[in-house]
Amino acid sequence: MTDRIFPIHSFNLKFNEYLPFSFTQDFIYQSSGLKKHIEKRHPECLPYLPMIPDIIASPDYIGVNPNENVKSFELVKVLNENIQIGIKLDIKKNYLYVATLHTITDGKLQHGLKNGRLIKFDK
Numbered sequence: 001m002t003d004r005i006f007p008i009h010s011f012n013l014k015f016n017e018y019l020p021f022s023f024t025q026d027f028i029y030q031s032s033g034l035k036k037h038i039e040k041r042h043p044e045c046l047p048y049l050p051m052i053p054d055i056i057a058s059p060d061y062i063g064v065n066p067n068e069n070v071k072s073f074e075l076v077k078v079l080n081e082n083i084q085i086g087i088k089l090d091i092k093k094n095y096l097y098v099a100t101l102h103t104i105t106d107g108k109l110q111h112g113l114k115n116g117r118l119i120k121f122d123k
Contacts, residue, residue, distance in 0.1 A: 003033035009056040063118035
């Protein structure tokens, strides 16, 4: 079975100002398989799944994971927990998609800010 993808939010071109590369895609997509990934890897984050469009629309922080081999970026929204989503570029089909959603600790957030991996996103 192949995962169905659907647009979850438009791509904010302002993100490109914070990234070491630029994207030209119009939308960010979500796969029907993302819920299964969250259930298996990050079950405590299931309540945040419906909030992905809001996180994309108004992130507090943006950054790049230096360990990723593909063009990707991270968005963090501070709610009652720090919610991080990873967005990757599907090179073969040329679309952006939400790859993961998980929480990060305050310490990890502060460390990311200190080492430059994360930057405050000015809305």
